[in-house]
Amino acid sequence: MTFERANIRAMAGYTYGEQPDDPRVIKLNTNENPYPPSPRVGEAIAGFDYRTLRRYPPATADDFRRLAAERFHIDAEQVVVTNGGDEALRLALTTFVEPGGVFGMAEPSYSLYPVLANVHGARIERVDLDTSWRPTADFVGQLNAAATELTCIVNPHAPSGTLLDHQTIDELAAAHDGVLLVDEAYVDFVDPSLEHNLVPLIEKHDNLLLLRTMSKGYSLAGLRFGFLMGPAELIAPIVGKTRDSYNVDGISQRIASAAFADHPYAADTWARVRNERERLSKDLSALGLSSEPSQANFLLTKVGGRFPNGAKHVQDELRRRGILVRHFADARLDEYLRVTVGTPDENDRLLNALESIAG
Ligand SMILES: Cc1ncc(COP(=O)(O)O)c(C=O)c1O
DSSP states (O other): OOOSOHHHHHSOOOOOOOOOSOTTSEEOSSOOOSSOOOHHHHHHHHTOOGGGGGSOOOTTOHHHHHHHHHHHTSOGGGEEEESHHHHHHHHHHHHHSOTTOEEEEEESOOTHHHHHHHHHTOEEEEEEOOTTSOOOTTHHHHHHHTTOSEEEEESSOTTTOOOOOHHHHHHHHHHOSSEEEEEOTTGGGSOGGGOOOOTTHHHHOTTEEEEEESSSTTSOTTTOOEEEEOOHHHHHHIIIIISOTTOSOHHHHHHHHHHHHOHHHHHHHHHHHHHHHHHHHHHHHHTTOEEOOOSSSEEEEEOOTTOTTOHHHHHHHHHHTTEEOBOOOOGGGTTEEEEEOOOHHHHHHHHHHHHHHHO
């Protein structure tokens, strides 16, 4: 006897990246920012009056919505705040996909997408990316032919770091019959000289949502705070109907606002991550490990040459040396490791460990 719904019984859950308690472990496995959040976060926590917890928090997190609207030159009605980017994904499914309807995704991408679609009872249309991890010419054609109601794509792409430019997203949104959610979890790490900015596209397309998170760029993975931007017609049903009544707690709202307002501090960490991304990519390549060009805070590195036992073996050997990186049980990714860019010292220790594994 089971009380689970049939689709819950049949599905597999999300496989979390390892989160060790030992602070000596070098964590290059879940794409966290290697630098701590802004000191303004510490001040916000220290100044938080615990007695205010007696009351419910601001229901729609309007202070943060206003800050985001100012930063991105949009209206607060075009922003909805969520309990991490993950909740934003779940809300998009709940709001835009009929039970039994079709959810679209590029393959490979964030492994939570199919889990959320299965929970919702959606059918999943997976469309393979090409060999440089970009959509094929027929990408949207396939999604439309399957009557896809919502498609998620990650940009910069995870796990490769490949960036699709403004024009490509513009064309994808124009061609897609359903809602296109561009998951910009890693967009803060894009080289500013590219002047990459998709926000103006939400004025042009009535079916485009952009997902942001405070977890990566703002070093707040432990907080659980994200948001969606899009046309008010897409945002309103989430704010008013599908969201939990108080989906983001009062402490999180204060902390996220403090971190977001200290843009110069966060931007400095992004610049440091970008510098190390270039350096790490070069040094890995000197070891014979070539990486995809990445605009995110991680590198997808192909393992071969001096590492004849393959990527999974290297991951295990690194783990024995106290360094965590990610390997995916996916045929197309089997030869690769995804390595989060760490601090210069962490990256040095990774490179030394790889040298010792190569022997
Ligand atoms: C592609 C992608 N999207 C969204 C998220 C969600 O992040 P969070 O729920 O921490 O905001 C992640 C986290 O790893 C991610 O990799």
